[in-house]
Amino acid sequence: GAGVSQSPRYKVAKRGQDVALRCDPISGHVSLFWYQQALGQGPEFLTYFQNEAQLDKSGLPSDRFFAERPEGSVSTLKIQRTQQEDSAVYLCASSLAQRGAGNTIYFGEGSWLTVV
Amino acid sequence: QKEVEQDPGPLSVPEGAIVSLNCTYSNSAFQYFMWYRQYSRKGPELLMYTYSSGNKEDGRFTAQVDKSSKYISLFIRDSQPSDSATYLCAMSAFNYGGSQGNLIFGKGTKLSVKP
Numbered sequence: 143g144a145g146v147s148q149s150p151r152y153k154v155a156k157r158g159q160d161v162a163l164r165c166d167p168i169s170g171h172v173s174l175f176w177y178q179q180a181l182g183q184g185p186e187f188l189t190y191f192q193n194e195a196q197l198d199k200s201g202l203p204s205d206r207f208f209a210e211r212p213e214g215s216v217s218t219l220k221i222q223r224t225q226q227e228d229s230a231v232y233l234c235a236s237s238l239a240q241r242g243a244g245n246t247i248y249f250g251e252g253s254w255l256t257v258v
Numbered sequence: 259q260k261e262v263e264q265d266p267g268p269l270s271v272p273e274g275a276i277v278s279l280n281c282t283y284s285n286s287a288f289q290y291f292m293w294y295r296q297y298s299r300k301g302p303e304l305l306m307y308t309y310s311s312g313n314k315e316d317g318r319f320t321a322q323v324d325k326s327s328k329y330i331s332l333f334i335r336d337s338q339p340s341d342s343a344t345y346l347c348a349m350s351a352f353n354y355g356g357s358q359g360n361l362i363f364g365k366g367t368k369l370s371v372k373p
Contacts, residue, residue, distance in 0.1 A: 182266070184346050184363030185302065198360070233301055246292070247361060249301040
């Protein structure tokens with residue numbers, strides 16, 4: 143597609159519910175990132191994939207967060223047993239080459255998660 | 259102290275004004291500097307991209323990087339109401355595969371341009 147596509151755009155989850163957020167990156171982009179953006183804050187790094195390999199998950203806040211990109215294209219961010227502090231916008235981004243190569247990173251519109 | 263500091267504003271200016279936005283940072287390894295524009299309920303959109311120190315101009319937008327002072331700026335000339343958005347600075351180091359290749363963002367400055 144023309145840009146990074148994310149679904150669902152909006153999700154309301156009851157506390158304790160599991161959620162899955164999908165990202166479809168720009169075709170051919172090697173690098174894929176997930177960021178979390180709390181209200182009034184800048185995005186914060188969660189995890190990074192190079193093709194299907196998850197090379198960095200240092201930003202995942204707890205073991206309730208899990209991400210995968212099994213075929214090196216579409217990625218899913220899963221949050222188990224959601225808590226109110228998980229309420230945020232989850233942004234997916236992709237880049238043509240490896241992280242750190244200086245290539246620009248393009249963001250999707252985000253998945254807005256509200257945990258009630 | 260956070261790695262990247264940015265005044266969150268809000269900043270309100272009249273149409274046609276010159277807007278100056280800036281960020282300071284502490285990590286001397288940062289080499290790539292970006293400005294993103296984020297409209298309400300949208301994802302960040304890349305506006306300007308600069309490698310190392312210097313100036314870059316694109317239409318009404320000018321980005322400046324001063325690595326010696328660890329200070330970056332974005333100037334918007336002849337500001338328009340359509341420029342009303344949150345402006346995020348972001349930066350990263352040059353490190354293939356390493357964690358420093360991640361983008362580190364400022365908090366964002368909310369700009370409002372009044373007609």
